[in-house]
Amino acid sequence: MKTWRDKLEANGLAEYIAPFSELAKPGFRLNKEDAAGTLAPGASKFGGAPDLPPDVEIPSKDGKPLTLIAQINLSDAALAGDVHPLPGTGILSFFYDTEEQPWGGDESDRSGWKVLYHEDPTRLERCDVPEERMLPEFAAVFHAVETLDADAIIGMDFDDETGEAIFELLEEDAHHQMLGHPFAVQNPVFAEIAHYGDEIADWDEAAKAADDYVLLFQMDSDDDLDAVWGDLGMLYFCIRKEDLAEKRFDRSHMIMQSG
Numbered sequence: 001m002k003t004w005r006d007k008l009e010a011n012g013l014a015e016y017i018a019p020f021s022e023l024a025k026p027g028f029r030l031n032k033e034d035a036a037g038t039l040a041p042g043a044s045k046f047g048g049a050p051d052l053p054p055d056v057e058i059p060s061k062d063g064k065p066l067t068l069i070a071q072i073n074l075s076d077a078a079l080a081g082d083v084h085p086l087p088g089t090g091i092l093s094f095f096y097d098t099e100e101q102p103w104g105g106d107e108s109d110r111s112g113w114k115v116l117y118h119e120d121p122t123r124l125e126r127c128d129v130p131e132e133r134m135l136p137e138f139a140a141v142f143h144a145v146e147t148l149d150a151d152a153i154i155g156m157d158f159d160d161e162t163g164e165a166i167f168e169l170l171e172e173d174a175h176h177q178m179l180g181h182p183f184a185v186q187n188p189v190f191a192e193i194a195h196y197g198d199e200i201a202d203w204d205e206a207a208k209a210a211d212d213y214v215l216l217f218q219m220d221s222d223d224d225l226d227a228v229w230g231d232l233g234m235l236y237f238c239i240r241k242e243d244l245a246e247k248r249f250d251r252s253h254m255i256m257q258s259g
Contacts, residue, residue, distance in 0.1 A: 004148060007169040016166065023153065024146040026084070027180020027215070028077060030070075032138040032224060039139060042091055042121035044073045046176070046225055047135030050093055051124035052116070058127055059095045059114035065133055066095035066114060069219055069227065069235070070140060070176075073121065077178065080142035084179055085214060085244055091118045092249065094217055094237060098135070101229060104255040105196035115216070115237060117249040135225050140176070147180030151188045175234065177218040185233050185257035189215070193238045197253030213238045216252055230258025 002010075005017050032046060041051040050058060050068040058065040072092040077084060095114040102109035118124060150170065158166065175183045182189035190210035191203065200206040217237040221228045229235055236255050243251045 003146065004170060005146075008166075011165065011169060013162070013166060013169075019156070020148055020153065021146075023149040023181075025149070025180045027145055027147040028080060028084075028178045029143045029145045030072075030140045030176040030178065031143060032176075032222075033141050035137055035139050039137065041124045041126055042071075042073055044071065044076045044140040044142070046070050046138045046140050046222075048137030049129040049134060050095070050127050051091070052093070052127055053118060053120075053123040054125055056116070056118075058129070059116070061097050061100075061111045064099075065129065066112070067098040067133055067135060068093060068129075069096050069098070069135060069225075070094045070217060072140065072178070072217070076140075076142045080144050085241070086179070087117075087119075087247060089119070089121070090247075091121050091124065092116070092217070093118070094219070096235065096254075098227070101256065103230070103258075104253070105192070113237075113254045115249045115252040117247060119247075135227060138224065142178075145177075145180070147177065147183075149181045150183055175218060175220040176222070177215065179215055182215050182218055182236050182238075183234065185259055187257070189236050189255065189257070190238065192255050192257075193236070193253045196255060197238070198240075212240050212242075214241055214244050216244070216249075229256050233258030 074087050074090050077086050078088050093116040097112035102112035190213040191207045194200045194206035194209040216239045219235045221232045237252055239252045
């Protein structure tokens with residue numbers, strides 16, 4: 001898998017590797033792989049039916065089950081390397097209303113997505129879900145990567161041709177990711193999360209609070225998954241650092257940005 005460093009060097013833009021390195025933060029890219037047969041309960045995956053403890057129901061909105069968009073076995077992150085703030089074990093399940101596609105900024109949107117954490121993977125059982133309520137299933141494979149602060153790069157002084165070339169390179173791949181810098185489609189993601197999720201009304205104060213947040217999961221639009229968020233947008237699930245440390249995943253926030 002080519003890194004942003006490889007891409008810059010291969011396209012005659014090596015002079016930007018050093019300044020971009022100062023804007024890098026470690027994270028994990030989540031790549032899709034065809035599932036070889038049936039994935040075991042608790043496996044990291046996109047789509048498919050969720051694996052939940054027998055006493056836990058699939059989250060729902062207005063009586064309709066939300067769709068599992070990704071299930072993450074956190075032991076896979078530990079095996080992929082790099083020190084990170086995620087728990088070493090357990091399962092994170094990300095659910096979303098793929099029909100209505102709430103953008104996350106309205107109070108009424110908050111029933112349209114859910115993050116569940118299960119500490120003991122041995123208790124999980126595959127749920128029975130109608131096929132029309134599922135995304136296509138793919139295994140999710142972790143790769144440790146350096147992520148770039150796209151918002152800071154936008155503020156750098158490029159001529160138009162160079163700036164366009166750089167962003168075309170950075171936008172080439174689907175951005176399914178955990179941790180690191182969000183790849184914003186519109187405004188700075190953490191400031192939006194602070195403003196809409198934690199109701200910090202003043203935008204300057206919301207921007208100052210950005211350092212309090214961690215990108216828990218970012219999911220790009222992806223044709224293979226039959227997932228198109230708005231106008232080819234992205235979903236961002238974020239959490240305060242203090243809540244992540246205490247495994248309070250029920251306090252996560254979600255925002256969608258779309259082009």
